[in-house]
């Protein structure tokens with residue numbers, strides 16, 4: 385198995401009865417990479433990720449995660465991966481600190497629990513029972529338990545659901561810090577800005593198929609997409625034109641207006657525009 | 667990407683994963699903490715056998731045989747029932763809830779060995795079982811003059827019968843927990859099993875007064891043997907002649923209970939599920 389690749393999946397398939405959730409996915413994630421899986425509800429993201437985590441059995445296909453088949457992993461395999469599930473598991477009657485300390489004890493070389501609690505922004509809640517946490521705080525606890533073992537490979541299934549904007553920014557910084565020390569990260573998300581901010585590459589999955597894998601800036605030929613140039617006419621109307629050569633158009637406009645072009649904007653389709661087009665036209 | 671080292675390798679202290687014993691003890695402490703903090707389970711689990719023996723003592727007072735009062739006879743069944751409640755019923759009800767909530771799925775995602783989870787439950791159950799039995803004995807001595815055994819050998823028998831019995835019931839409780847599909851069905855699975863066993867094993871009736879087919883059925887399961895072993899502790903030697911086999915058959919008690927420990931363990935290892943069917 386190629387040492388440069390943290391994850392290799394070929395022809396991955398999984399059906400629930402007649403419902404084919406994953407229909408032949410080929411996927412490669414490089415070591416040290418941040419890989420985002422995007423896709424509409426029911427696209428097969430969780431199913432794919434949980435097969436890679438060793439939770440679900442695949443019907444067909446070959447999978448290698450850190451050199452092991454997740455269905456029959458090597459002894460220390462779980463020491464090397466961290467998991468943040470989409471669904472939370474609630475422990476009864478335990479505090480944040482007790483839980484994080486306890487989980488730290490499962491790993492060969494866990495991080496410092498207090499530091500991890502602070503890192504996910506729960507320092508003020510360390511003594512609180514977990515059932516008293518708010519939704520976003522519970523999610524932070526999930527993240528803490530996912531990273532406590534200092535994983536080589538970290539899976540996060542919609543990690544920022546329920547985060548307030550500030551928490552989301554802090555979480556992004558956390559992911560960048562983890563990536564900076566070489567952690568491979570696979571995350572699923574519905575937030576396109578998140579994928580764009582964090583991911584080296586994005587995979588778009590729809591109907592159980594991976595329809596494209598690319599760097600966020602290249603997704604759906606985004607760079608070649610026409611730009612939209614708009615400006616205000618002397619009569620006060622807003623005019624827009626799509627153009628493959630926006631610079632030329634702006635120069636021409638500048639000449640026409642003899643200087644400043646009123647209300648000038650040049651925009652390219654956002655990742656969200658491209659994404660909606662991709663999953664809409666499949 | 668050429669570096670394939672674990673992140674922050676240089677900064678890591680030499681790996682010091684706790685040894686198996688430490689892992690089991692930590693898990694046991696966590697389970698115990700969770701149990702003791704949920705007040706209703708403490709009150710009901712600990713209180714049930716005490717309330718039952720008080721009712722029995724109030725309803726039947728008199729003697730079964732010369733020198734053997736009804737409460738003296740029924741205490742053995744209540745101790746056995748209590749041990750079965752904290753182990754078999756408690757786990758058969760509680761584990762499906764943990765499974766449904768995703769607690770087990772969480773554990774599965776860590777390097778924790780599977781058996782550590784079972785060991786944690788065993789430790790919790792044993793500690794709770796000891797406290798509960800002590801409480802039951804204390805109340806019985808205070809309220810109706812229960813005669814505690816004198817000889818050390820009797821206490822020894824008390825010890826091994828209880829430990830083997832509670833271990834068998836714990837493992838069987840973990841095993842049946844996999845029959846429940848949802849958190850709500852745990853008690854539906856476990857309660858009838860426990861109740862039927864209690865009725866046919868001589869907990870609520872004098873065992874030898876039961877029809878013989880019932881006695882033979884009960885002899886297939888651990889509870890009857892736990893009661894019998896405990897009778898050898900709390901009832902005089904002279905009463906042994908009234909047992910179905912004409913003696914307390916301690917050898918057979920040990921054998922059957924040990925066999926159930928093995929069966930329970932095999933069932934646990936073979937059938938235990940960390941996730942619900944709905945988890946794919």
Ligand SMILES: Nc1ncnc2c1ncn2[C@@H]1O[C@H](COP(=O)(O)OP(=O)(O)OP(=O)(O)O)[C@@H](O)[C@H]1O
Pocket residue numbers: 400403404405423424425426427428429430431432470943944945946
């Ligand atoms: N345990 C299950 N049993 C039966 N069907 C399932 C199960 N889990 C998922 N499915 C089905 O498989 C398909 C893919 O589901 P999956 O959870 O992988 O989607 P997803 O991309 O993670 O969606 P979301 O964005 O909503 O989390 C869906 O049609 C879903 O109904």
Ligand SMILES: [Mg+2]
Pocket residue numbers: 429430431470541
């Ligand atoms: Mg999902």
